[in-house]
Amino acid sequence: MARIIGGIGTSHVPTIGMAFDKGKREDPDWKPLFQGYERVARWLEEKRPDVLVFCFNDHATTFFFDHYPTFALGVSEQYSIADEGLGPRRIPPLKGHAALSRHIARALIEDEFDLSVFQDLPLDHGLHSPLTLMWPSKPDWPGRVVPLVVNVIQQPLPRPSRCFALGRALGKAIESYPEDLKVAMVGTGGLSHQMIGERAGFNDERWDREFLDLIERDPERLARMSVEDFMRRGGNEGAEVIMWLIMRGALAPAARKIHQNYYLPMTTAMAVALFE
Amino acid sequence: MNRFLHGLTMPERRKLFLEDPEKAMSALSEDEKAMVRRLDWKAMQDYGASFFCLEKLARTRGVSNPEMVAAFRGETLEEFLKTRRVPGAR
Numbered sequence: 001m002a003r004i005i006g007g008i009g010t011s012h013v014p015t016i017g018m019a020f021d022k023g024k025r026e027d028p029d030w031k032p033l034f035q036g037y038e039r040v041a042r043w044l045e046e047k048r049p050d051v052l053v054f055c056f057n058d059h060a061t062t063f064f065f066d067h068y069p070t071f072a073l074g075v076s077e078q079y080s081i082a083d084e085g086l087g088p089r090r091i092p093p094l095k096g097h098a099a100l101s102r103h104i105a106r107a108l109i110e111d112e113f114d115l116s117v118f119q120d121l122p123l124d125h126g127l128h129s130p131l132t133l134m135w136p137s138k139p140d141w142p143g144r145v146v147p148l149v150v151n152v153i154q155q156p157l158p159r160p161s162r163c164f165a166l167g168r169a170l171g172k173a174i175e176s177y178p179e180d181l182k183v184a185m186v187g188t189g190g191l192s193h194q195m196i197g198e199r200a201g202f203n204d205e206r207w208d209r210e211f212l213d214l215i216e217r218d219p220e221r222l223a224r225m226s227v228e229d230f231m232r233r234g235g236n237e238g239a240e241v242i243m244w245l246i247m248r249g250a251l252a253p254a255a256r257k258i259h260q261n262y263y264l265p266m267t268t269a270m271a272v273a274l275f276e
Numbered sequence: 277m278n279r280f281l282h283g284l285t286m287p288e289r290r291k292l293f294l295e296d297p298e299k300a301m302s303a304l305s306e307d308e309k310a311m312v313r314r315l316d317w318k319a320m321q322d323y324g325a326s327f328f329c330l331e332k333l334a335r336t337r338g339v340s341n342p343e344m345v346a347a348f349r350g351e352t353l354e355e356f357l358k359t360r361r362v363p364g365a366r
Contacts, residue, residue: 014331015341015366029364060328064282083285085335153328195341196327200348201359237327265362267345 002100002177005047007185007251007275008040009215009244010130012056013268014084017129021089033270036261037133040274043259044134044142049184051097052135053104053146053174055167055246056126056188057153059084068154069116071166073108074123074147075101082122091137094123097144100177104146107173113166115148123147126188130272152189152240157227160242164223167249174250187247193268194235201267207233208262208269211241216257216275219248238269251275277308277320281329284336293336315339317347342366 016033024030061082063069076096081088105117127147135141148170151157158166167185174183191211194202211234214222223245230239248255259274280303283289293300301309311319315337320330327344334344346356357363 019365029362033365059331060278060282060326061285061332065278065326083287085284085290085332087287153326195345196321196348198349200345201356265365266342266360 002174002179002181002183004171004174004250005049005182005184007247009187009247009273011190011268011270012126012129012188013270014125014129016270017089017125017132020132029265032263034133036263036272039259040134040272043274049143049182051100051144051146051181051183052186053183054127054186055148055150055243057150057240058124058126060153061124062121065154068151070151070158071115072118072149073101073105073115075105075117076119079147080122081128082124084124091128091132092140095141095144097146101146103177104173107176108169111169113169130188150243152243160225160227160245161223163242163245164219164249167246170246171250185247185250187244189240189243190234190238191241191269191271192234192238195237202235203264203269204233205264212260212271212273215244215248219245277325278329280304281325281332284332290336317344321348340366
């Protein structure tokens, strides 16, 4: 049977991917970020998960406002890298796990989570900006991904409680897959930031630290908050951390955080946390 | 406006926009064209352009996100960077 071996929460700021592509690992302005991912990269290398189930959002790249799905699951064997205005990043296409994806789609719909299903669509930085700091992309990715795309950019957004419940259902769906697979969950987004309006540039490190604490020990409390609470405390765009609740919901309630890094250089607080 | 901005994810639309912006913007109203010509981020945002669609225009024109955020705050990039912990991380 498939087994969930742990989870990762991570920011997905596009500049993380750009810093990687420009080789800024040793740049003093970026080193604290890269160093924070080393423990996670080592964990992935040691544990060798076959699949990363990635809960992230598209940024009006692949999906557009003519149809923005709330939850959309990729079921392809391969996903190309999306062009976000600079041409696609020079990393290999992502390898999917179609059989696991299709099993998850069936199991979730059976469990009354009526999500959309997509294939043959490119994926944007929401997935691969953090991925390049955790998984080697050369000569090719060491494993496969199952992308779960969540709408956190166009109102109405799903409720945090729904994300947490979806995570629980996703955990059950994965662990009912008959093949022996090691799966790690990834939840992306945040932490505090606001890109638009009069409060553009907003951050709150105190809230970020509280979030990083609660996501480990009392995720139910986070799940009881409204999306508006998340926006007030973590900024308009910072509310995307509700995607960490999907990852956390799929892990055992007793899962423990074994690593965390926090770096707030510019507009977005960049965090990564590892759970086992 | 958002549809035009989103179209800049396609290389051929980007090429046309950079080579012949007026032709590339033919579906936009005069007011919309004026905002795009000026790269008036705040005006486009207030008009209803999605930040994520504006990012496509910014990438096409080589503008960074901190520059856009500074514009939304009514600041120059230099003023905005003074409020940041690591101004070089961009």
